[in-house]
Amino acid sequence: MVRKHSDMVLRLALAYVRNMADAQDICQDVFIRLFQHHPEFADQDHERAWMIKVTINRCKDMLRSPWKRYISAMERPELPIPEKEDREVVSAVLKLPVKYRIVIHFYYFENYSTAEIAAMLQYKEGTVRTQLKRARERLKAVMGGMEDE
Structure with missing residues (x-):
């Protein structure tokens, strides 16, 4: 599951929060939730949709947090795109x-x-x-x- 979805989850989180460190944290949280809750999926599309929905919800949670409202990153990390x-x-x-x-x-x-x-x-x-x-x-x-x- 991690190998199959980690790139998509990380890209989505990065697009949402615009910070690689936060995107990596969100990616980790999504997979922790996956392993904690053990959801049963009807098919591959359901599995992918669940991953996307949880990723978006975690991104929204992070952006709403009081910490994020008042603290901003000192510098933006370089995008890992060659x-x-x-x-x-x-x-x-x-x-x-x-x-x-x-x-x-x-x-x-x-x-x-x-x-x-x-x-x-x-x-x-x-x-x-x-x-x-x-x-x-x-x-x-x-x-x-x-x-x-």
């Missing part, structure tokens, strides 16, 4: 507000459809499409208006 161009894209995505970061992450990095994203986040599909459109517009502005990207 390609400079990919690192620039991920950095631009991380600058977006959370509602845009998450839909961009699910759509482009996890390859979910807008209907699947809407179901996971409990949004209407039209809302997800609107957030994707607005996120793309903001990314275009942040990255200097690359027309073909």
Whole structure:
């Protein structure tokens, strides 16, 4: 389970909290909860959806905590992405507000459809499409208006 889902959980947590150390803590917490609760899954999709939901909930908990409200990281750790161009894209995505970061992450990095994203986040599909459109517009502005990207 850890080998199968750890990359996805870590990427999602990083997209949500924008800090590698916090994302790693969340990843660890998700797997601890998995092993403590031993949920039974109907299939692979149910298993993946559970992992995503628990990850998002842990991210929200961390961002709501009083500690996070008043303490901020002194410096942002370097993203563990070897390609400079990919690192620039991920950095631009991380600058977006959370509602845009998450839909961009699910759509482009996890390859979910807008209907699947809407179901996971409990949004209407039209809302997800609107957030994707607005996120793309903001990314275009942040990255200097690359027309073909």
